[in-house]
Amino acid sequence: MIKISNLNKSYGNKKVLENLNCTINTNSIYGFVGANGAGKSTLLRLINDVFKPDSGNIEIDGKTILDNQELKQKLVFVPDDLYFFPNYTLKDMANFYNSMYKNFDMEYLKKLAEILKLDINTKVQNFSKGMKRQCALICAISTNADYMFFDETFDGVDPVIRGLLKKIIAKQMEKKETTIVMTSHNLRELEDICDNLALIYKGGVLFESEVNNLKTNMFKVQISLKEEFDKDTFKEYNLLNFKKVGSVATLILKGEKEKVKEKLENLNPIILDFLPITLEEMFIYEMEVLGYEFNQVF
Amino acid sequence: MNLTKYFNFNYLKENIKKSKGVLLLLILVVPFFTILTLALMYNNKNNIELLNMKNIIFVNLIGMYIIPIGLSFSLFGYVYKKSSVDFINSMPINRKSIFITNSIAGILIITIIQLLTMLGIFVISMAKTNLEIIPLSIIDSFFMMWIAYVFVFFITNLAMTLSGTNFTQIVLTILFVFLIPFVTQMSIAIFNDSYVEERLNSNSTYDSVIAVNEEKHYVLPYDVISKGSYEYSNITLVKMVIIGIIAFLLGIYLFQKRKMENIDESFANEKIHLVVKSLTIFPAILLLNVIDAESTFNILAVGIIIVYYFVYDYIVRKKIKFIKSIFALLFILIISQGIVFGMKNFPGTNIREKLNKENIKEISIDYENTDRESSNVYTNNEEAINLIFDSAEKINEEWPKTQGENISSTVISLNGKDKYGKIYDFHISIMQDDFYKLFDILEKDEDYVDRVKKEYMSNGYISIGRNNITHLINDSEKIQEEINKELEKRKLIEIFYINSENYNLSIDKYYYKNHKLTYKRMPVNINENILKEIADFENERTSQIDLEKLENSGYGISYSIYIDKDNLTASNDLEEYYFDYYNNSEYYFGIAQNDIKKFIEENKNEKLDSSKQYYIICVSNYENTYYLFSNKTKELNQILEKEIKQKDEEEKMFIN
Numbered sequence: 001m002i003k004i005s006n007l008n009k010s011y012g013n014k015k016v017l018e019n020l021n022c023t024i025n026t027n028s029i030y031g032f033v034g035a036n037g038a039g040k041s042t043l044l045r046l047i048n049d050v051f052k053p054d055s056g057n058i059e060i061d062g063k064t065i066l067d068n069q070e071l072k073q074k075l076v077f078v079p080d081d082l083y084f085f086p087n088y089t090l091k092d093m094a095n096f097y098n099s100m101y102k103n104f105d106m107e108y109l110k111k112l113a114e115i116l117k118l119d120i121n122t123k124v125q126n127f128s129k130g131m132k133r134q135c136a137l138i139c140a141i142s143t144n145a146d147y148m149f150f151d152e153t154f155d156g157v158d159p160v161i162r163g164l165l166k167k168i169i170a171k172q173m174e175k176k177e178t179t180i181v182m183t184s185h186n187l188r189e190l191e192d193i194c195d196n197l198a199l200i201y202k203g204g205v206l207f208e209s210e211v212n213n214l215k216t217n218m219f220k221v222q223i224s225l226k227e228e229f230d231k232d233t234f235k236e237y238n239l240l241n242f243k244k245v246g247s248v249a250t251l252i253l254k255g256e257k258e259k260v261k262e263k264l265e266n267l268n269p270i271i272l273d274f275l276p277i278t279l280e281e282m283f284i285y286e287m288e289v290l291g292y293e294f295n296q297v298f
Numbered sequence: 299m300n301l302t303k304y305f306n307f308n309y310l311k312e313n314i315k316k317s318k319g320v321l322l323l324l325i326l327v328v329p330f331f332t333i334l335t336l337a338l339m340y341n342n343k344n345n346i347e348l349l350n351m352k353n354i355i356f357v358n359l360i361g362m363y364i365i366p367i368g369l370s371f372s373l374f375g376y377v378y379k380k381s382s383v384d385f386i387n388s389m390p391i392n393r394k395s396i397f398i399t400n401s402i403a404g405i406l407i408i409t410i411i412q413l414l415t416m417l418g419i420f421v422i423s424m425a426k427t428n429l430e431i432i433p434l435s436i437i438d439s440f441f442m443m444w445i446a447y448v449f450v451f452f453i454t455n456l457a458m459t460l461s462g463t464n465f466t467q468i469v470l471t472i473l474f475v476f477l478i479p480f481v482t483q484m485s486i487a488i489f490n491d492s493y494v495e496e497r498l499n500s501n502s503t504y505d506s507v508i509a510v511n512e513e514k515h516y517v518l519p520y521d522v523i524s525k526g527s528y529e530y531s532n533i534t535l536v537k538m539v540i541i542g543i544i545a546f547l548l549g550i551y552l553f554q555k556r557k558m559e560n561i562d563e564s565f566a567n568e569k570i571h572l573v574v575k576s577l578t579i580f581p582a583i584l585l586l587n588v589i590d591a592e593s594t595f596n597i598l599a600v601g602i603i604i605v606y607y608f609v610y611d612y613i614v615r616k617k618i619k620f621i622k623s624i625f626a627l628l629f630i631l632i633i634s635q636g637i638v639f640g641m642k643n644f645p646g647t648n649i650r651e652k653l654n655k656e657n658i659k660e661i662s663i664d665y666e667n668t669d670r671e672s673s674n675v676y677t678n679n680e681e682a683i684n685l686i687f688d689s690a691e692k693i694n695e696e697w698p699k700t701q702g703e704n705i706s707s708t709v710i711s712l713n714g715k716d717k718y719g720k721i722y723d724f725h726i727s728i729m730q731d732d733f734y735k736l737f738d739i740l741e742k743d744e745d746y747v748d749r750v751k752k753e754y755m756s757n758g759y760i761s762i763g764r765n766n767i768t769h770l771i772n773d774s775e776k777i778q779e780e781i782n783k784e785l786e787k788r789k790l791i792e793i794f795y796i797n798s799e800n801y802n803l804s805i806d807k808y809y810y811k812n813h814k815l816t817y818k819r820m821p822v823n824i825n826e827n828i829l830k831e832i833a834d835f836e837n838e839r840t841s842q843i844d845l846e847k848l849e850n851s852g853y854g855i856s857y858s859i860y861i862d863k864d865n866l867t868a869s870n871d872l873e874e875y876y877f878d879y880y881n882n883s884e885y886y887f888g889i890a891q892n893d894i895k896k897f898i899e900e901n902k903n904e905k906l907d908s909s910k911q912y913y914i915i916c917v918s919n920y921e922n923t924y925y926l927f928s929n930k931t932k933e934l935n936q937i938l939e940k941e942i943k944q945k946d947e948e949e950k951m952f953i954n
Contacts, residue, residue: 011559050387051559072390079384085316099308100389
C-alpha cells in the first residue's frame with residue numbers, strides 16, 4: 001500500500017503539490033488525472049525518489065522511500081520523458097534493467113516484444129515515439145516490480161497497441177499481485193483500465209473514487225412526465241444535474257440504480273430511459289458539485 | 299553488510315558500457331601520444347640515454363586538464379540531464395551508491411590510462427636498446443599523475459553536484475583548483491610588494507642581492523601552469539590527496555542532498571550565481587594590483603572585465619540584467635579593491651624582510667651548476683655563516699666608495715634555513731678571499747665533510763662521458779670505488795667548484811630523488827680500472843647484437859674505429875691521441891666492411907686488458923651505437939691498411 005500524507009513540493013517559489021494526501025491500495029490500478037502542470041508527474045517523481053519532498057511523507061508498505069534502495073527494487077517508473085542510453089538496442093536496455101532488478105524476466109520481455117512486434121536488436125533511437133514508449137513499458141513490466149508507475153502511459157501509442165498494452169498490464173496483475181499507478185491528462189485513456197481515479201488540481205487531490213463505484217452509482221436518465229415538472233420535482237433524489245429541453249429532462253442522479261429506477265417509475269413517466277454515461281461526464285458532474293467548472297480543471 | 303549501498307558492480311558495468319566510445323578515446327589518447335613521443339625521442343645513436351620523465355610527461359600533463367573532466371562528464375553527466383534524471387534516479391540504486399560507483403569507475407579508468415602509459419614506456423624502453431630507464435622514476439611519476447587525475451576528477455564531480463550546466467561546472471572546477479593558490483600567490487606579492495625577492499640591506503647600492511626563492515607548492519594542476527614545468531614535492535601530493543578526499547566526501551554528501559529538479563540550470567539561487575561570477579573576476583582584480591601596469595592597460599583591463607561580466611551572464615543565465623549587473627559589478631570592484639587596499643596597508647604587511655645572519659641558522663652550499671641537485675647537507679657552523687654575511691656586508695659598504703673597483707668577489711649559491719625550518723634559496727656575493735676562507739672553515743668541520751662525501755656514495759646510474767661518447771652504466775661498484783678514491787683525495791672546494799679542464803673524463807651519477815632525476819658530477823682522469831669497466835660493459839652489450847639483423851634493419855649500418863695509439867697509463871691526456879689517426883677522428887669502413895664484421899664476430903667476447911693499447915670499434919645504425927674494445931691492434935691495423943690501400947687504388951682508377 002502507498003500512503004501519501006501532507007505532501008508538499010515547490011520549485012523555487014512555485015508550489016506544485018500542496019498538502020497532498022492519498023492512499024493507493026495494493027493490487028489495483030490507480031489513475032491520476034489532471035491538466036498539464038497539475039502536479040501528476042511531480043507526484044510520481046516524489047513517490048519514486050527522483051525528487052525529494054519539501055515536507056510530508058510517502059510510505060510504501062510502511063517504509064519510507066527516501067534513498068531506500070531495497071524498497072526501490074519493488075518500484076519501477078516509466079517517466080513521461082523517456083530515456084534510453086545512446087545507441088542501445090532494446091536488448092541492451094533490457095540487459096540494463098536485468099542488471100538493476102533482481103526479478104527481471106528476460107524471456108517474458110522477449111515474448112512481449114514479439115507480441116508488440118518490436119525487434120529487440122534494433123537501436124531504440126531508431127524507433128518511433130510510440131514504439132519507444134512500448135519499449136519502456138515492456139522493460140518496466142518485465143521487472144516484475146510490485147509497484148509500477150507509468151507517467152502519461154499511452155502517450156504516442158496508437159489505439160490498437162494501446163489496447164494490447166492494457167491487456168499486458170491486466171495480465172501482469174493476474175500473474176502476480178501488482179499495483180499500477182498511471183497518470184494521464186486524458187481521462188478517456190484511463191477509464192476502462194483503472195480501478196481508482198483521482199483528480200489532481202492545483203497540487204492536491206480534488207476528487208478520488210473507485211471507478212466501479214462511480215459507474216454503479218451514477219446514472220444519466222432521460223425523463224418526461226405527464227404533468228409539468230422542474231428541478232424541485234426531484235429534490236428527494238441525489239440530483240447532480242438537471243437540464244430540461246421542452247418536456248424532456250436529462251437528469252444525472254446518484255444512488256442505487258434499482259431503487260432510483262423504482263422511485264422514478266412511481267412518477268408514471270411518459271419517457272424513462274437510462275442512458276450510458278462516460279467517465280468524463282461523471283467527473284464533470286462531480287466537479288460541479290464541488291463547485292468547479294470542468295474546464296477549469298482540465 | 300550490504301555493499302550495494304556503497305557500490306553497484308552492475309551499474310558500473312552498464313555505465314561504462316553506455317559511454318564506451320568516449321571512454322575508450324579518453325583511455326587511449328594519453329598512452330598513445332606518450333608512447334609516440336617516446337618512440338620519436340631519444341634517437342641519439344651515439345649515446346645510451348637515461349629517460350627523464352620530464353621530457354615525455356607533457357602529454358599526461360595536458361591530459362590532466364582534460365581527461366578527468368571528460369570522465370566526469372561521461373560518467374556523471376547524464377545523471378544531471380533533464381532527459382535522464384527520472385530514469386536514473388528511479389532505478390533501485392541509492393544516490394550514495396551512484397556517486398561512489400561512478401567515482402570508482404573514474405578511478406579505474408584513470409588507473410588504466412596510467413598503467414597503459416607506464417606499460418608502453420617499459421615496452422618501448424626494452425625495444426630501444428639505447429634508452430635506459432629508472433623504473434622508480436616512471437612509477438613515481440605515474441603515481442603522481444594518477445593522484446593528480448583523481449584529484450581533478452573528484453573536484454569536477456563536486457562541481458557537477460553544485461551546478462547544473464556544463465559551463466558552470468567547468469567554471470567551478472577551475473575555481474576550486476586555481477582560486478586559492480592564485481589568490482595566495484597574489485597576496486604574497488601584494489604583501490611583500492614584489493615577487494619573492496628580498497634584499498640583504500634595503501640601503502644597499504651594490505647589487506649584492508639575495509634572491510630569495512621560497513618554494514611554494516600547491517596542487518599539480520596549478521603548479522604546472524604557474525611554474526611552467528613539471529615539478530612536484532611531497533607537499534603537492536599530500537595537498538591533492540587531502541583536498542581530493544574532502545571533495546569526494548563532500549561530493550557524496552551534496553549529491554545525496556541535491557535537488558534533482560535543478561538541472562540544466564547553472565545555480566538554483568541567483569545569489570550563488572552572483573558569488574561564483576564575482577569569484578571569477580576577483581583573481582583578475584588581484585592580478586591588476588600586482589602587475590602595476592600603466593593606466594591605459596588598467597582601463598582596458600577593466601573594460602574587458604565588464605564585457606566578460608555580461609558575456610558570463612548571457613552564457614549562464616541566457617539573459618542580461620543590465621542595471622542590476624552594473625551595480626553588482628561596481629559593488630564587487632569596490633569590495634575587491636577594498637580588500638587589496640586593506641592588505642597593502644594593514645599594519646605588519648608590506649614587510650621587506652631583512653634576511654641576515656641572525657635569521658639564518660643553517661646553510662647548505664649549492665653547486666655552481668644549477669642542473670645538479672642542490673646539496674641537502676646543512677651545517678650550523680656559525681663561523682661560516684658569519685663569514686658569508688659579513689663578507690656580503692663588506693662589499694655593500696665598499697662598493698659605493700670605489701664603484702666596485704678593486705673588489706674581487708664571487709657569487710655563491712646557498713640554501714638557508716631560518717629558525718622555523720623555512721628554506722630560502724639565494725645567491726650572495728662575497729669577497730674572493732672570504733670564498734677560500736669559507737671552504738677552509740668548512741673543511742675543518744669533519745662531520746659536514748663526511749656528510750657531503752656520503753652524498754656521492756648512494757646508488758645510481760653512472761654516466762661516463764668522454765668527448766662525444768657517453769657510457770651509461772648502472773651502479774658499477776668499481777667505478778664507485780674510483781669515485782670514492784677521488785673523494786678521499788679531494789678538498790671540499792674541489793667537490794663543489796670543479797675546474798673541468800683538469801680532468802678528461804666526466805662521471806655523472808644519476809639518481810631519482812625528491813621526485814626528479816638529478817645527478818652529481820665527479821670529473822676524474824681515466825685510468826685502467828675505469829677503462830676496464832667501460833670496456834666490459836660495452837663489449838657485453840656488443841656481444842648480444844646480431845650484425846646481420848642490424849644490417850638488414852632498413853637503416854643501414856656503419857663501422858668505424860677509434861684509436862688510442864699509446865698505452866693508456868702512459869698518459870692521462872688521451873684526447874690528442876684518441877682520435878688522431880690519418881688526420882681523421884674516426885675512420886669509416888666501406889671496402890673492408892666484411893673484414894671488420896668478421897673481426898667483430900670473432901672477438902666480441904674479448905676481455906680487454908686495459909693496461910695495453912686498445913682500439914674501439916664502433917657499430918652504429920640509425921637508432922643505436924655499439925662499441926667493441928679490443929687489444930688486437932695488429933689485426934685491426936691490417937684491416938685498416940687494406941681499406942686505405944683499396945681506397946687509394948679506387949681513387950687512382952677514378953682519376954685515370
